[in-house]
């Protein structure tokens with residue numbers, strides 16, 4: 286190796302080392318207070334009463350909550366953003382919507398839970414009763430049908446039937462047809478009842494989960510219960526970050542759920558302070574950080 290090429294290779298080695306060191310320092314000092322995290326709006330299910338623009342605006346407001354105390358944006362929307370934010374219509378929202386459509390009044394309180402459980406028991410009893418009646422009706426219909434078929438077969442084999450027999454057979458046929466219609470209506474009714482029971486079970490389980498989680502608070506205050514953040518979920522897997530929002534009641538609540546999930550994207554954990562956005566339940570619809578959220582953010586910034 287010549288002297289010149291030795292110098293070049295040393296220079297090259299030095300430059301590479303410097304570059305690696307710089308990268309290391311940059312990654313080491315990468316903190317949310319200095320960087321802007323990017324997000325993008327993914328799927329917005331149109332079964333919610335919310336447009337894509339309205340959802341994007343709610344995300345923007347939730348993101349602004351974290352930037353406000355620092356006087357700068359921590360999050361920025363970008364079409365290639367790192368965090369994908371979706372509004373997903375899942376079976377829980379579907380069950381809730383279906384029940385509300387048939388005038389069920391549902392909220393996240395112990396009263397609502399007790400009321401729904403009582404209605405569930407009533408509907409189950411109604412279902413069992415209707416199901417037993419329907420099964421009886423089916424059996425008697427089948428019996429009449431088979432007698433009718435035997436008679437028709439008999440007269441087909443034995444030539445001309447009397448006018449009176451023909452008339453009574455026609456009458457029986459009409460009655461069997463209308464009985465069939467009635468059975469079909471009964472079946473549809475029973476199916477609707479089964480659907481409502483299934484939806485009720487889903488919704489009651491949701492409320493039950495929340496009641497158990499917040500049982501201590503409930504016993505102490507008798508307040509309306511907060512809802513756990515299963516309304517939304519943040520996940521970071523295989524280098525892909527996702528926030529899924531599963532329920533939408535009103536705009537302020539949506540913003541708060543989004544702010545909570547964005548807090549997780551900032552690597553913040555749950556707070557013990559019930560007034561904090563990062564508390565594990567939604568206790569309020571205030572759209573600003575609590576002092577506890579702010580100090581958690583500052584800690585994250587400084588560590």
Ligand SMILES: [Zn+2]
Pocket residue numbers: 514545549555565
């Ligand atoms: Zn959480």
